[in-house]
Amino acid sequence: MLNINGTLTLNPEANLSFQNRGLHYGDAVFETIKVSAGKILFWEDHYFRLMASMRIMRMEIPMNFTLERLEEQIFETVNASEKSNAYRVKMIVWRGYGGKYLPTSKSIEYAIETEILEHPFYILNESMYEVELFKDHYINSGLLSTIKSTNRAINVLGSIYAEENDYQNCLLLNEHKQVVEALNGNLFLVKGYTIKTPPLTDGCLNGIVRKKVMEILQNVPDYILEEASISPFELQKADELWVTNTILGIQPISKYRKKEYTNSVAKELLAKLNAKARLG
Structure with a gap:
């Protein structure tokens, strides 16, 4: 319709x-x-x-x-x-x-x-989800990159690159070579009890589910939330990587290059995200 x-x-x-x-x-x-x-x-x-x-x-x-x-x-x-x-x-x-x-x-x-859509609420997709850096073009850090405009050339080209190379997604960099987000959502990195996500000043989308996950984490004393730049070198040292967006909720990344990731924290937070969605 x-x-x-x-x-x-x-x-x-x-x-x-x-x-x-x-x-x-x-x-x-x-x-x-x-x-x-x-x-x-x-x-x-x-x-x-x-x-x-x-x-x-x-x-x-x-x-x-x-x-x-x-x-x-x-x-x-x-x-x-x-x-x-x-x-x-x-x-x-x-x-x-x-x-x-x-x-x-x-x-x-x-x-x-x-x-x-097939599923009313968010479910955890545990199938193979491999990503790679897309380095042909860069996102400009700043306010315009945080909004959902129809200027999506980098996302389109990154999607073609991912499809041609059998990746499920790509991670985008800004002009400072910091990891900003995925092609279709925000990025979270888990290392021990610390969970990081890039700040809006790096040029990442001001995502709604990003915001909700951050709100959840502020009320979970087990984890430390950091809104800080992510270097590409941190990716292979992480325990978990996820992509968040409005339709998928939390999508765990299973592999980046030779590194494979777990998803236990993603699973825990997805249950809390569904509860938050139901309660409004």
Whole structure:
């Protein structure tokens, strides 16, 4: 099901105007959201991140882009979709077309797309999950890299590299050669009782599940949480590596080069993440 500016359509090939700044310039932001058992998981966090992303991109936020109105639009789209216990919802917001380069238009357009998911809550995937560094291009540290914009060229090229070389994912570096994140989510590193994740200043995505895992860890006295840069040399010394995102929750990495990892901490925290998702 697709919702374009409030109009529902079943046509997966529904047309958008060629004069679309998201298409021409990557002048768009998006949110990937999980709906489970009739509930939008972490909805307020997604909403406020979307508003922050639009402000960073200097988009003029319409008066009707309220928490309640967008929630209503999401559920309207979900309810018109094929029935399921879980959905992946993607909401894209772009600036109205206003010329070649200058964003002279203040209008905002949006689309909401739904896709059925198999599992309502997060499950631990313990299958082989091997990663490698993607070093052809680098993420720039700074504010723009922390938002979910449609400028994803590095992620696309990294995904092609991973597919061509039989990796399940790749880890991305910034211009300082620090490990920033995976192709599709944030990175956590476990060494003993210390759990590290790169800071936003390194250029990692301001992930919702990243935020929730950090909140959980602040209330678990067994572990020490560090928001600090990760060197590539630390990867092979770690006990565990995980990728976090809204759809998968916590995805353990099983192998990087000659190093193989366990997943006991990931398993423990995944149970706490599911509890947090259910409680809101």
